[in-house]
C-alpha cells in the first residue's frame with residue numbers, strides 16, 4: 001500500500017516508495033535518490049532542498065544569490081517522494097523509522113509518521129564539531145548551513161555600519177576585526193570571500209578610510225588547507241597573506257568573550273566576530289538509532305556500503321565510516337566528492353548485484369575570493385585565475401539541474417561586471433509587527 005493513512009492516534013503510517021527509505025537529503029542522500037531514478041524512493045529531510053556546500057561561501061559574500069546554492073529535492077529527484085521532518089528512531093526488526101514531521105527552526109514538531117521500508121539508507125551527514133571552549137557556544141558563529149551563510153553576511157555588513165557609526169577609532173577597529181578558527185576549505189573560502197566583499201564595499205564608507213580591517217585565520221595544524229598539496233596550500237597562504245590576512249597556525253582558540261577572543265599564543269584580539277569552522281563530527285542522532293558506530297560516531301559499513309550485521313540497511317556520506325578499495329586501510333574523508341561517488345555506487349548496489357565501492361580522487365579545488373583559486377586536477381596544479389576558472393567549471397558541472405546551472409552562471413557573469421551588493425537584510429525572518437506600539 002502506498003501513500004499516507006492517518007491512524008486515530010495521529011501517527012501517520014507510510015510505506016517508503018519503491019521500498020527504499022533515505023534518511024537525509026544532503027549530498028549523499030539526494031544523489032542516491034536522484035540516481036535511483038524511476039525505481040523511486042522516499043526521502044526524509046529537514047529541508048526541501050540539497051545544499052551545494054562548495055559554493056556556500058559565495059552565497060555568504062553575495063556573489064551568488066543564496067537560493068541558487070540549493071537544489072530543490074522535488075526537482076532534483078523527480079521520482080522520489082519527500083517527507084519533510086526529522087528521523088528520530090529506528091526499529092530494525094519491524095523495519096520502521098519514526099519521523100517527527102512539520103518541524104521548523106521555530107516551531108515544535110506537530111506530527112509524526114512511521115515509515116516502513118524494505119531497504120534503508122542512512123545519509124544523515126555531520127554537524128559542526130565544537131570543543132568545550134569557554135564562550136564559544138554563546139558567541140561563536142558557525143558556517144555549515146544556508147542560514148549560517150546568510151546570517152554571517154548580514155553580520156559582517158552590520159559590523160561595517162557599526163564601525164562607521166562608532167564613537168572611537170578603537171570601537172571601529174573592533175567592529176572591523178574578524179577571526180576565523182579552522183583553516184580547512186570552509187574557513188579559508190569563507191574568509192577569502194568575505195574579505196573581498198568588505199574590500200569591495202569600503203569605498204561606500206568614507207569614514208572608515210583610515211581604519212584597517214583585520215582578518216585573522218587560526219588553526220591548530222601547522223599549515224592551512226592540509227587536504228591540499230603543500231605547493232598549492234603554500235600559494236593559498238601567500239595569497240591570503242598578501243591581502244593582509246594574519247595567519248596563525250599551530251595556534252588554538254582559548255576563550256571567547258562578547259567583544260574579544262583569546263588565543264593560545266597569548267594574544268587577546270578585540271572583535272565582534274568569531275567564526276568557527278574547525279571540523280565536523282558525525283550527526284549525533286545516529287547514536288539513537290541503535291546502529292554500530294565507530295569511536296567517532298560514524299556508522300560502520302562494509303565495502304558494499306552495507307551496515308555491519310544488517311543486510312537491509314546501508315549508510316554513506318559524512319556520517320559513515322566508509323572503506324574504499326582504492327585506498328586500502330584508509331576510510332573516506334568527509335567531502336562531497338566522496339559522498340557523490342559513494343552515492344553512485346550505492347544507487348547501483350540497490351538496483352542490481354552489489355559491488356565494492358572504489359574511488360580514486362581525481363583532484364581538489366578551492367576558490368580564494370574573486371578571480372583567485374587553486375586546483376589540483378589529474379596531476380595538474382593550477383593557481384590564480386586558471387585555478388579559479390577550473391574550480392568554477394568543476395562546480396558548475398557537478399551542480400544538478402540545468403536551471404540551477406544557468407542561475408549560477410548568470411550570477412557569476414553579473415559579478416564579473418558589477419560589485420557585490422551591500423544591502424544588509426538581517427531583518428529577514430523578522431517581519432514587521434502589526435502592533436502599532438512597536
Ligand SMILES: Cc1cc2nc3c(=O)[nH]c(=O)nc-3n(C[C@H](O)[C@H](O)[C@H](O)COP(=O)(O)OP(=O)(O)OC[C@H]3O[C@@H](n4cnc5c(N)ncnc54)[C@H](O)[C@@H]3O)c2cc1C
Nearest residue numbers: 024026027028053054086087125186317318334335336337
Ligand atoms: C561550508 C562548507 C564548505 C564545503 N566545501 C566543500 C568543498 O569545497 N569540497 C568538498 O568536497 N566538500 C566540501 N564540504 C563538505 C561537504 O559538504 C560534505 O562532505 C557533504 O555535504 C557530505 O554529504 P552528506 O550527505 O553526508 O551530508 P550533508 O550534505 O550534510 O547532508 C545531511 C542531510 O541530513 C539532514 N539531516 C540531519 N539530521 C536529520 C534527521 N534527523 N532527519 C532527517 N534529515 C536529517 C540534513 O538536514 C542534511 O540535509 C563543505 C562543507 C561545508 C560545511
